[in-house]
Amino acid sequence: MLSVSGLTKTFPGVRALSGVDFTARAGEVHALIGENGAGKSTLIKVLTGVHRPDEGEVTYDGSPVRFATPLQAQHAGISTIYQEVNLVPLMSVARNLFLGREPRGPLGLIDFRRMHREADAALRELGVRVDVRRPLRELGVGVQQMVALARAVSVDARVVIMDEPTSSLEPREVRTLFRVIRMLRERGIAVIYVSHRLDELYEICDAVTVLRDGRVVHTGRMAELERLRLVALMLGREIGEVQGEGLTKFSGGHDAEAEPVLRAEELTVRHELHGVSLSVRPGEVVGLGGLLGSGRSETAKAIAGALPTDSGRVLVAGVPVRPGSTPAAIRAGISLLPEDRKAEGIVPGLSVRENIALAALPGLSRFGLVDEGRIDRIVDTFMKRLRIKAAGPHQKVGELSGGNQQKVLLARWLAMQPKVLLLDEPTRGIDVGAKAEVQKLIDELADDGLGVLLISSDTEELIEGSDRVVVLKDGVVVEELTGDAVTEDRLMRAIATAPAGTGDPDD
Amino acid sequence: MTELTLGRVTADRDRLLRLLQQYGVYAGVVVLLLANTVFTPHFLSAENFRTQAVQVAPVLIVALGMALAIGSEGVDLSVGSVMALSTSLISLYLGYGPWIAALAAVIGGIVVGCANGALIAFVGVQPIVATLALMVAGRGLALVLLPQLKDVRDPGMAALGSGDVLGVPYLVLIAAALALVVAFVVRRTTFGRQLLAIGDSRPAARLAGLPVRRVLIIVYVCSGALAAIAGVLATARLTASDPTSLGTLMELSAITAVVVGGTPLSGGRVRIGGTVAGAVLIQLLTTTLIKHDLPPSWTQIAQAVVIVLAVYAARERGKR
Ligand SMILES: Nc1ncnc2c1ncn2[C@@H]1O[C@H](COP(=O)(O)OP(=O)(O)OP(=O)(O)O)[C@@H](O)[C@H]1O
Numbered sequence A: 001m002l003s004v005s006g007l008t009k010t011f012p013g014v015r016a017l018s019g020v021d022f023t024a025r026a027g028e029v030h031a032l033i034g035e036n037g038a039g040k041s042t043l044i045k046v047l048t049g050v051h052r053p054d055e056g057e058v059t060y061d062g063s064p065v066r067f068a069t070p071l072q073a074q075h076a077g078i079s080t081i082y083q084e085v086n087l088v089p090l091m092s093v094a095r096n097l098f099l100g101r102e103p104r105g106p107l108g109l110i111d112f113r114r115m116h117r118e119a120d121a122a123l124r125e126l127g128v129r130v131d132v133r134r135p136l137r138e139l140g141v142g143v144q145q146m147v148a149l150a151r152a153v154s155v156d157a158r159v160v161i162m163d164e165p166t167s168s169l170e171p172r173e174v175r176t177l178f179r180v181i182r183m184l185r186e187r188g189i190a191v192i193y194v195s196h197r198l199d200e201l202y203e204i205c206d207a208v209t210v211l212r213d214g215r216v217v218h219t220g221r222m223a224e225l226e227r228l229r230l231v232a233l234m235l236g237r238e239i240g241e242v243q244g245e246g247l248t249k250f251s252g253g254h255d256a257e258a259e260p261v262l263r264a265e266e267l268t269v270r271h272e273l274h275g276v277s278l279s280v281r282p283g284e285v286v287g288l289g290g291l292l293g294s295g296r297s298e299t300a301k302a303i304a305g306a307l308p309t310d311s312g313r314v315l316v317a318g319v320p321v322r323p324g325s326t327p328a329a330i331r332a333g334i335s336l337l338p339e340d341r342k343a344e345g346i347v348p349g350l351s352v353r354e355n356i357a358l359a360a361l362p363g364l365s366r367f368g369l370v371d372e373g374r375i376d377r378i379v380d381t382f383m384k385r386l387r388i389k390a391a392g393p394h395q396k397v398g399e400l401s402g403g404n405q406q407k408v409l410l411a412r413w414l415a416m417q418p419k420v421l422l423l424d425e426p427t428r429g430i431d432v433g434a435k436a437e438v439q440k441l442i443d444e445l446a447d448d449g450l451g452v453l454l455i456s457s458d459t460e461e462l463i464e465g466s467d468r469v470v471v472l473k474d475g476v477v478v479e480e481l482t483g484d485a486v487t488e489d490r491l492m493r494a495i496a497t498a499p500a501g502t503g504d505p506d507d
Numbered sequence B: 001m002t003e004l005t006l007g008r009v010t011a012d013r014d015r016l017l018r019l020l021q022q023y024g025v026y027a028g029v030v031v032l033l034l035a036n037t038v039f040t041p042h043f044l045s046a047e048n049f050r051t052q053a054v055q056v057a058p059v060l061i062v063a064l065g066m067a068l069a070i071g072s073e074g075v076d077l078s079v080g081s082v083m084a085l086s087t088s089l090i091s092l093y094l095g096y097g098p099w100i101a102a103l104a105a106v107i108g109g110i111v112v113g114c115a116n117g118a119l120i121a122f123v124g125v126q127p128i129v130a131t132l133a134l135m136v137a138g139r140g141l142a143l144v145l146l147p148q149l150k151d152v153r154d155p156g157m158a159a160l161g162s163g164d165v166l167g168v169p170y171l172v173l174i175a176a177a178l179a180l181v182v183a184f185v186v187r188r189t190t191f192g193r194q195l196l197a198i199g200d201s202r203p204a205a206r207l208a209g210l211p212v213r214r215v216l217i218i219v220y221v222c223s224g225a226l227a228a229i230a231g232v233l234a235t236a237r238l239t240a241s242d243p244t245s246l247g248t249l250m251e252l253s254a255i256t257a258v259v260v261g262g263t264p265l266s267g268g269r270v271r272i273g274g275t276v277a278g279a280v281l282i283q284l285l286t287t288t289l290i291k292h293d294l295p296p297s298w299t300q301i302a303q304a305v306v307i308v309l310a311v312y313a314a315r316e317r318g319k320r
């Protein structure tokens, strides 16, 4: 259906793809996998006309093509969900869904009634219920991903490409997504699927292509590729090594009697949070469970002073923090790794080095002058430890692969040596190798007395990583799981149970 | 095959544009220097160079502040009016001696800068609107303080305007020193880094805990103060206060110098070396046209052409 051969693409200083051959067949789900920066997104962007290849040929439906713009590719029937959600934040959900192909009335004007009705129906089919007139920006990243999905499948596509579509989705949405993918497959559509979650790949994909450093190192049937071998291929190591390391998880030993390092009391934000209280002890990892829109990110933001609260207070080591001020929260030792790294995290035009040093700058300066030597050392350490793949510390962050941008952000906050670390989807889009490294690092910090609040849509990570899980629903704490009760099953049940006082059980 | 070469050509064109954006301004200066050496009589004289340098000094100083404002993803349209306000204040306070008068002028610039900064950082007004308001208000105030042209007869001021050290005019020395200071601030201080981060991505800077408001206010205070200094120097050079015409269209010259020098209007980057070269380029362009007896309106057209070229080279380069 869609194939490339001998594809090469270089960016200044990096060879992102070299001699790549790849074929997506009709009625087949093809997994594309590789480490952060392996070239997956670049390959997709070449396929869809975002980038122009230096060498090589793209064949679509038997004849050579070269799309000059993503729009051309779309018109030709290739529909793509890019890694970084590519929608218009200020426009309504419905407008985004129908962007460029709005239903028209008799006068050629947009028929808003019909558009809203159809948008609502399309999303409902995916199990998402939102007011389609709301601007997209007001919704969480997960819902945005679902909107992107709805958009991609509602056009008459023959190839659907998904670059990490599940990175912010809950298990329930992932099920919906898979249902949609199976439907596409039955219709004879070719699906290209990129993800770092191996379970998903084995569940849904038929074929697999493994990329490493811009080259294809393996291609074949998904079911015939053993898991360990897949990881070994990705990382370019021996199977034995991978096995030996295993996938490190948080170990989390801490003093249950210790004074909490973070205490949030009765945090209330109108329409978002209603009296949320929680505490984190030094060395403890507390998970925040709940569905999309249950108020987890809002809780983290409120604690970090990035979301103005109507009432409630936050204490770090017993000392109240001035509310509503990010600098005050940071000075008190609270660091927040935000969910939306593209809009709120990275500073794309600055270098990797400047981005890592950004928040810690005042501490790395004397009399307002920057201490370059110390910055170099810190940047060097983190780039090595987190295996940040870049042409060098002076490369612009905007040019890094998605996972590597996430690592740069993590480095920024770890460099602050915070007392409390709020992690909103910390390993989203990070490859397996680096994921273990990140978890190990967090573990080490926890041993030094750091308290961690962890939000993750990866239930497994949440369960295994957390000592306790606080479950939120509609902005209210509905349950707290401790000790042996921290299991996936209990979490699911807590989420499913309606809290007292709320009428609608499946909202 | 043709498509392959096409890919290469685009890559080459991108590289060319990038080079043009970064170094085009220096090349332009060199070309104009050479052309004038050949075609303009008496161009190669110490006296001529001194004149050129003295004329460029105020523009350059204003452009330094403008570079900071643009780097923070803003702009300062009030600089010309600040120069006018500055010259009025000098006439008003000259009775207390030249130092006090100059100080009053600079304080005036700082006050305007504070007003700009407060509107932008606290009220959330767009920089272009906020500084436009102060552009109008500033010139109005200048004319209220000093309704018409007035001679400035003060030996101190006269010395500042026409004195020199080893043949280098004070004006040029001051402009050069200020350029070095601003370049140092941008490159080496926490403030400089924070300014660039804010200009590149405001939400990210805010979440990273940067003092966004403080930085913005400092940016506009710097811009106001620098424009006021330029006003003082221009007054000293002209030995007259003319609040009606001093600094008119200065904001345009300054923006041109900054943009031509390779600082993108979208913020996040500041090129001081380029800004200096940009100011020199405009000055040389003007001289060239004047010396060859072309009407002044041609200068504006030439300036427009240069701006278009610069913006073309700096436009969001295709990501292909
Ligand atoms: N616009 C660009 N300019 C320069 N280098 C780039 C650009 N886009 C990508 N790269 C580089 O190309 C390489 C491949 O990046 P790509 O985004 O394809 O990785 P990826 O496999 O999608 O990784 P991830 O899992 O992190 O999303 C990286 O080294 C990246 O730094």
Ligand SMILES: [Mg+2]
Residues within 6 Å of the ligand: A040, A041, A042, A083, A163, A401, A402, A403
């Ligand atoms: Mg990617």
